[in-house]
Amino acid sequence: MSSDSRQDKRLLISGILAFAFLAVAWLWGLRFAPSEEHMGEVYRIIYVHVPSAFTAFSSAGLLLVLSLLTLLRRSESASLWAKASAEVGLIFTIITLATGSIWGRPTWGVWWTWDARLTTTLILSLLYAGYLILYSSLAPGPQRDRIVAALGVIIALDVPVIYKSVTWWRTLHQPPSILREGGSSMAPEMLATLMLCLSASLLVGAWMLWLRVTNLRLQQQIDAYSYQAQND
Amino acid sequence: MRKSLMQYRALLVQSIHVEWANAERWLSPLLFAMTILILFAFAFGRVDEQFIPQLFIAATYLTAFFSLQIAFSRVLEPDMQDRVFDQMRSYPISPSAWFLSKFTLVLMLGVMILVPTLLLSHLFLNEGRNNLLSGSLFVIALIALLGLGSVGVLLSTMMLRSNAKQILYPLIYFPLTTPVLLAAVESSRAHLVEGASLENLLSSWLGLLVIFGIMYFTLSLLLFGELIKPD
8 A cells, every 4th residue: 555545544534533523522512511501502602613713713823833934944844834724724713703603693683793803803714815815826936935924924913912802892702711810710511511622623623734734735746747747 | 234224215215206206106095085085075964063073083094094005005016117126136135124115105105195184084074163183193193004004015015926916905904904993093082082192092092003013013024024035
């Protein structure tokens, strides 16, 4: 068996395991975790919403590190990983916005409001989309890697603004309840379920990252072959 | 240091000459601003006096934001003609001098658009009933301009080689500058409606505006060198 097909098999098996873990975590959160006193069953969406938001923010952190590596070390591989992390970040930001909207309808009475955290999260999704469009619109090469890396650094700086937005601006969104001074305000059973969902979400995010980098490498090879064939 | 200063001065003078030679480049954003303000004045008609400051702030910043975006997106266009940009990249020019010359040009263009916008907005929307123009308001607008201008130059450089810059520039400029605009609008509102002084505002919205200005300026200065490096 060639090393490529072995890697394909590893990728497939790890993907199945990651998604199975996510399914178990979501099932636990949506079915078996205790109900919330004030919000009832509606609150359960936090087991999808919060882990997605955390994975989207983690992707931005990863994007910052990889963009800095591209700029400082001229690493072509870091640039590929950075693009993949922006793609994963965009997917999880969209999930965050969608689940937030579903939660907002019964809680606030509207699908969408120009609340600070919602707006800044929308901004993050636009930035991820802008990053990916910019990447596609430039000719491949070290200059493209540097340009998108510069944008990656700026995008990553948006994340602290999103996180602090609920305390800086007047906002409908509730203040941080997990990472806050004096410890988490959540019940231990809920926090444990949330941590399970968070681990599953991060694992799926990491798997998607791996899958995309593998695909992007293949794409690079195909582009190189077609360029060579045209010039032969 | 002296060499960089001389380079900065030479680049700035050259950029001003280019802008001045083609009046359309700075005149069209200004005319766009005037048109928007006239439309606002006609659409709202005579407004209840208590809402005038809010309308003034909203109309002014909205107009200035779009006009500045038009002006900033084109700031490096002349450099792309006759491969000037590629030639300059191969010369031993200090990236900081190059960035600062473009940044100064952007500030000059920004002031040329922002100050008339403020004055015209006051004239059209307020009709001289209250005095909304103050030194503090100009200070807030100028600090906002620092943040908008530095991002403007950086994005303009990023988009030079993109084949989708007409879509990309607003797509990225808008989300990056939203916090700056929000902070500028909130600072101006607190100053005009609640009568807050600049000292009081420094611990809230104006502080955020200053932080964004410094952050975007520093990042743009550091990253500009990477963007203009030859392959």
